[in-house]
Amino acid sequence: MDTFDEAAGWHRLDRRMLLVHPVRELIRFLPVVAGVVLFGRSSGGRWALLGVAIPIALGLIRYLGTSYRIKAGRVELRRGLLNKHVVSTPLDRVRTVDVTASPIHRILGLVTLQVGTGTASKKGENRIALDGVAVDRAAELRDLLLRGGRAEEPADTGVVDSSRLVLRLDLAWVRFAPLTTSGLVIAGAAIGFCFQAAHEVQISVSVGDPLRGAGIAITAAVVVLFLLAALCLLAVIGYVVSNFGLVLRHDPVGHAWHLARGLVTTRETTIDDARVAGVSIGEPLGLRLARGGRLSAIVTGLDRRQRGSSVLVPPAPRTEVDRVAVEVLGVGDPVTCPLRTHGPRAVRRRWTRALVPAAALVAIDVALASAVAWWLLVLSVPVLLIAAFLAWDRVRSLGHALVDGHLVARSGSLDRRREALQTPSVIGWNQEATWFQRRVGLTDLVATTAGGRQRVRVLDLDEGSATALAATATPGLLDPFLE
């Protein structure tokens, strides 16, 4: 490092960034550069030179203008040579540290270090990202950032890696990749396309000659199969690219979870133990049928826009997901215990909510059938079957529990989730009831929290047990309001 402001504790980014910036600027300026090269010929080589010089100068300016320091319990980042911009955050507000490395960074042995704080602002200018520090320096900084907020001095572990391996990716798990909700939506669209294609064929069969109809049907089937195969392949590629080499470790000395993954761009996330408020086990229908699931942490101060930082287990076998969830929470019951059901009124509500829209569709179908042809009534059968299945599955999913200091709630079918939130992280309660719910004396109980989706919703409790549940989970809070 140079002597620049060293006394005040300011550091520059790694010098190798001087190589990264010009290349990146060059890519950004590629259209301009191409234009300069193409049209610059006629007006002389001077312009071409300028086209190369400007990006390099910009890179140099950015390098000279950027510096950071960790001092007096704060992490500060200075940016800009002419327009100065200083971002400063207390160390005890640091929730996560993300270390990513793009291919160009990896070649040069550099990483980008991003500090996740509880800021609600989405604007890039308030993000603390150190783009370009050496790999070993990044590890140092990460420890400093995450331990700086603690009062006690961390035990000097030196280079000895005290962390314990919790999970390692098995490449066989890519079979779960096409089964996530997005995969299901795609499959649904494909099936819809199939129906429509079949419908078209029906008509063409009735008007055209049968041979041509059969030809169209085969073509349509091939197209659909090809699309499905392509989408599965895309899902698998996506899974491998983002999760290749995934390793989840827990560091009992640093009190943190480390997750490293990525094929081309590597990404390493560190989550402070104290900030883990709970876990969310995602079990969408497709994954559930294949006995899979996925896991993310509810991290205080991280909302869903920064969801990438809170993933703990990508789509994987359910047993693995449960094992990791138990390790994260430190207790087993919130993950595995049977849930309390919500009674017959909640069950009835699941059925009406699934069947009323289906009934509307059926009514349209009946009208259509009476106008066009009666065989169209066949279309109503799958609609009713799907609605009934969804209602049945939602009834089966619905439940809640309050065990070992965790509020557990599960609901949904296509996108079922089981969320476990430790009760000290509940920072408020909402009781939400629509007119329909009030008519039957039900209410949603929402525990608000500062992480994840910001809320854990317990669907359709009767009013008495909703109040009782909230009162038991956070003793004393509701007392003044209960007569």
Next chain:
Amino acid sequence: MPQWRYLVHRWEVTETAVYTQTGWWSRERRIAPMSRVQTVDHEEGAIARLFGLATVRVTTASAAGALTIEGLDQQRALDIVAELTRMADTVPGDAT
């Protein structure tokens, strides 16, 4: 309709928590403990000022947890803001 809305809206501030109830069609009750209160806002819209009214908004660290008390008398609203700020200050913790 306005009378109805007036009838169902409730709010209460105690030493330990803030409570609101809103909505005449979908009812929503919200409780936030005083220790989790992060900011207390005082708002006066143009029309509200015409009638000498104000809104108090209490936010917590959760995006889902903000409480709003609408249609307060201006002086009353300022008093509540001052009181809430004082009480939220006396409770320790970083409100997350």
